[in-house]
Amino acid sequence: MMVSAYASRLRLTLATVPADRGAELEAAIEALGLIALKAKVVTGDALHCNRRTVAAINAQGGDWCLALKGNQESLLSDARGCFSKRPEGHPEAVMDEMNHDRRDVRKTVVVSAKPLAEHHEFPGLKGFGRIEAAREVDGKVTSERRFFALSWLPTPEVFLAAVRAYWAIGNALHGQHRRAPSPRPRCGPPRHIQNVAVPQTQTSRLGRSLPAQTSHKYLNSFVQKRLPCEAGEGLAGSSPHAV
Numbered sequence: 096m097m098v099s100a101y102a103s104r105l106r107l108t109l110a111t112v113p114a115d116r117g118a119e120l121e122a123a124i125e126a127l128g129l130i131a132l133k134a135k136v137v138t139g140d141a142l143h144c145n146r147r148t149v150a151a152i153n154a155q156g157g158d159w160c161l162a163l164k165g166n167q168e169s170l171l172s173d174a175r176g177c178f179s180k181r182p183e184g185h186p187e188a189v190m191d192e193m194n195h196d197r198r199d200v201r202k203t204v205v206v207s208a209k210p211l212a213e214h215h216e217f218p219g220l221k222g223f224g225r226i227e228a229a230r231e232v233d234g235k236v237t238s239e240r241r242f243f244a245l246s247w248l249p250t251p252e253v254f255l256a257a258v259r260a261y262w263a264i265g266n267a268l269h270g271q272h273r274r275a276p277s278p279r280p281r282c283g284p285p286r287h288i289q290n291v292a293v294p295q296t297q298t299s300r301l302g303r304s305l306p307a308q309t310s311h312k313y314l315n316s317f318v319q320k321r322l323p324c325e326a327g328e329g330l331a332g333s334s335p336h337a338v
Contacts, residue, residue, distance in 0.1 A: 096114045096122075103138075109130045110127075123148065127155070134157075137152050138260070139159070139162065140162045141163065141166050141167070142166070146218065149246070152219075153219045160243050160261070162243055163244045177206045178206055186250065189203075197232050199230050200229045201226055202226070204251055205225075205245065206223055206225075217244070222245040223243065225242050225243075226240070
């Protein structure tokens, strides 16, 4: 298995590290150590929301936006509490999009979490972001709520732009699987992790360049240009196919 760090704005793979079975986290931290993170934002899934990974990013002067789920149950519980205590009129952003026969509505909020960094021994933790997403297709509505741990306090618009760039990487890889069937039968889903936000032609070339027996797992931590104050400015990776 290979773990790679990917720059969503540049649309380039910056580092690739082999990972033994079960050693994805170790390979991810090694990959991050090979690239310059100062003034950059690293995004990633819940596997990388841990003290060792954030300490490695902090040491290089980077920031992070990491999915927060049940593997950090205590931190997630306190994050929910922070949102329930936010004052009336707290800033939030709402995005309402139509895409073919689908309507997506996303409401985003960012709150401070500074007192919790020491309590949870989670170095650099400054805030939490929450996205409430609702999708309507053929009159049926589904909804979900996602939480993220943050090392800085962006505006809700900038926070959403960072997460959408991260999601777009996953959608691009799903597109690769649809276009390029496996050369051998599989009894389960592909082991490729989500997340390669490159143009379709580049994704296809990358897939064909790998030996059939290689699982190329894209590190769910991705480096992108530090987001400016204006939402979405300087981002390349938000695609119309983003979830």
